[in-house]
Amino acid sequence: xxxxxxxxxxxxxxxxxxxxxxxxxxxxxxxxxxxxxxxxxxxxxxxxxxxxxxxxxxxxxxxxxxxxxxxxxxxxxxxxxxxxxxxxxxxxxxxxxxxxxxxxxxxxxxxxxxxxxxxxxxxxxxxxxxxxxxxxxxxxxxxxxxxxxxxxxxxxxxxxxxxxxxxxxxxxxxxxxxxxxxxxxxxxxxxxxxxxxxxxxxxxxxxxxxxxxxxxxxxxxxxxxxxxxxxxxxxxxxxxxxxxxxxxxxxxxxxxxxx
Amino acid sequence: xxxxxxxxxxxxxxxxxxxxxxxxxxxxxxxxxxxxxxxxxxxxxxxxxxxxxxxxxxxxxxxxxxxxxxxxxxxxxxxxxxxxxxxxxxxxxxxxxxxxxxxxxxxxxxxxxxxxxxxxxxxxxxxxxxxxxxxxxxxxxxxxxxxxxxxxxxxxxxxxxxxxxxxxxxxxxxxxxxxxxxxxxxxxxxxxxxxxxxxxxxxxxxxxxxxxxxxxxxxxxxxxxxxxxxxxxxxxxxxxxxxxxxxxxxxxxxxxxxxxxxxxxxxxxxxxxxxxxxxxxxxxxxxxxxxxxxxxxxxxxxxxxxxxxxxxxxxxxxxxxxxxxxxxxxxxxxxxxxxxxxxxxxxxxxxxxxxxx
Numbered sequence: 001x002x003x004x005x006x007x008x009x010x011x012x013x014x015x016x017x018x019x020x021x022x023x024x025x026x027x028x029x030x031x032x033x034x035x036x037x038x039x040x041x042x043x044x045x046x047x048x049x050x051x052x053x054x055x056x057x058x059x060x061x062x063x064x065x066x067x068x069x070x071x072x073x074x075x076x077x078x079x080x081x082x083x084x085x086x087x088x089x090x091x092x093x094x095x096x097x098x099x100x101x102x103x104x105x106x107x108x109x110x111x112x113x114x115x116x117x118x119x120x121x122x123x124x125x126x127x128x129x130x131x132x133x134x135x136x137x138x139x140x141x142x143x144x145x146x147x148x149x150x151x152x153x154x155x156x157x158x159x160x161x162x163x164x165x166x167x168x169x170x171x172x173x174x175x176x177x178x179x180x181x182x183x184x185x186x187x188x189x190x191x192x193x194x195x196x197x198x199x200x201x202x203x204x205x206x207x208x209x210x211x212x213x214x215x216x217x218x219x220x221x222x223x224x225x226x227x228x229x230x231x232x233x234x235x236x237x238x239x240x241x242x243x244x245x246x247x248x249x250x251x252x253x254x255x256x257x258x259x
Numbered sequence: 260x261x262x263x264x265x266x267x268x269x270x271x272x273x274x275x276x277x278x279x280x281x282x283x284x285x286x287x288x289x290x291x292x293x294x295x296x297x298x299x300x301x302x303x304x305x306x307x308x309x310x311x312x313x314x315x316x317x318x319x320x321x322x323x324x325x326x327x328x329x330x331x332x333x334x335x336x337x338x339x340x341x342x343x344x345x346x347x348x349x350x351x352x353x354x355x356x357x358x359x360x361x362x363x364x365x366x367x368x369x370x371x372x373x374x375x376x377x378x379x380x381x382x383x384x385x386x387x388x389x390x391x392x393x394x395x396x397x398x399x400x401x402x403x404x405x406x407x408x409x410x411x412x413x414x415x416x417x418x419x420x421x422x423x424x425x426x427x428x429x430x431x432x433x434x435x436x437x438x439x440x441x442x443x444x445x446x447x448x449x450x451x452x453x454x455x456x457x458x459x460x461x462x463x464x465x466x467x468x469x470x471x472x473x474x475x476x477x478x479x480x481x482x483x484x485x486x487x488x489x490x491x492x493x494x495x496x497x498x499x500x501x502x503x504x505x506x507x508x509x510x511x512x513x514x515x516x517x518x519x520x521x522x523x524x525x526x527x528x529x530x531x532x533x534x535x536x537x538x539x540x541x542x543x544x545x546x547x548x549x550x551x552x553x554x555x556x557x558x559x560x561x562x563x564x565x566x567x568x569x570x571x572x573x574x575x576x577x578x579x580x581x582x583x584x585x586x587x588x589x590x591x592x593x594x595x596x597x598x599x600x601x602x603x604x605x606x607x608x609x610x611x612x613x614x615x616x
């Protein structure tokens with residue numbers, strides 16, 4: 001019997017700098033598996049954000065650009081407009097995408113740019129040391145909300161999948177989670193679908209992934225997974241929010257995927 | 260092709276196409292929006308890419324992304340827009356990507372005004388964005404020169420893998436003059452397979468390319484900055500351009516002036532000559548690298564009693580003129596920065612006062 005579990009060719013054989021229990025590694029692997037399955041490594045360009053994943057190019061084996069904070073969608077736009085034959089994805093965290101890069105992601109989505117965004121939502125700034133993000137949960141303690149996020153002062157957490165799916169331009173917008181195998185399998189399918197829409201030049205695609213940050217949450221990896229499922233997923237419902245075929249969907253109402 | 264009468268902004272757009280650049284990203288801003296308007300019609304005709312971005316910030320990164328994947332690309336803007344692009348410009352220089360930025364300057368600071376100005380000298384020549392970087396900055400004094408500088412900017416940007424900036428005042432963009440597009444200035448984009456993230460298949464390579472600006476190890480960052488500095492030093496050795504006017508005789512004053520302002524100063528010099536008074540001028544065509552030696556040599560002439568920097572700013576280039584003259588002669592400044600270009604009479608009055616003192 002042969003070896004059944006391989007490291008994807010698109011994934012480098014190195015040790016990452018991520019903390020124990022961090023789900024970036026899972027997300028990286030899913031992206032790499034999809035790139036292998038679609039056979040697109042030789043024409044893919046990834047764009048790294050500013051945040052923990054700034055060094056993610058060290059873990060992939062294809063061309064990469066490193067963006068300024070929040071600007072990855074603008075760079076992806078530049079590439080896709082001049083080289084539509086390349087496969088382009090941005091890999092961004094919630095501080096990068098939902099705070100400083102809000103303008104770039106909204107306008108890229110609205111123009112229907114034919115690239116894919118992998119959006120890691122772990123409700124906190126990671127690399128800079130656990131500060132409050134737009135996605136931080138109410139009463140969640142961070143280094144800049146030491147008494148918990150006060151929504152009267154800082155508003156409610158931003159729901160990016162919902163916000164982007166409100167645009168009229170056709171798109172593929174989905175939210176999944178990396179907290180257990182069932183969700184991870186669904187996340188893989190979503191990433192595969194997102195890249196496929198890009199390959200068919202159909203639409204912009206964004207896969208939001210509910211992730212954990214045990215270090216900055218001050219939890220064990222196990223507790224962090226539990227917290228993400230108990231606190232985040234009820235607020236950030238999983239499922240497809242928009243497909244180019246079905247238009248807007250409402251996973252919160254129970255219909256999680258397009259028929 | 261013969262001469263055609265064109266507005267500066269439209270001529271700049273056409274010059275980029277004639278130079279071999281078919282990719283343009285921009286955000287509208289007065290007084291250069293005609294470039295985008297012209298190219299939104301013209302680029303589709305030649306199979307090029309035109310995109311109006313959502314902000315100058317985004318545009319600077321569209322330029323970065325496109326350049327980093329190997330495309331020849333440019334943008335145009337005006338002062339406040341260049342402020343917003345300066346973040347991207349810093350990253351593009353750090354990542355060593357070629358690109359052309361054209362600034363048709365308006366008055367500042369803040370919203371300032373929409374009329375011609377030269378108040379972005381410091382921004383262009385000394386920085387603008389963060390970190391140790393330089394742009395190769397060229398300053399046209401006519402629509403024809405704006406065309407030629409735009410066309411030469413692309414191969415220069417590729418030679419140095421660094422952005423080139425064309426710094427024109429609002430008049431260069433707004434006035435109409437006869438222009439021609441010299442065929443010999445058309446160039447083929449250089450091969451960028453050695454570094455560009457253009458897809459491994461594109462360059463039939465098994466190793467990937469990486470465009471980045473993060474160097475967390477101090478020794479690596481210092482080495483990176485030394486590498487950049489070596490390029491800027493090479494620009495100083497190879498790219499300084501300037502023009503002189505009336506430096507043959509025994510001139511009593513040396514004017515240093517660039518762009519539209521230098522054309523007013525030519526009239527000033529002609530008017531003085533008619534009165535039997537000799538004034539000389541050095542006009543920098545590159546602002547970085549700056550023609551320091553030419554200015555020093557001109558100021559050193561025994562007949563020359565002082566130098567004056569005449570600019571549409573509150574005194575920016577004058578600092579580089581002082582550095583160039585090295586204390587050999589007094590250096591003065593005259594300028595206005597409200598949007599109205601100083602008249603020959605106003606400049607003559609100032610120069611006459613200095614000569615009398």
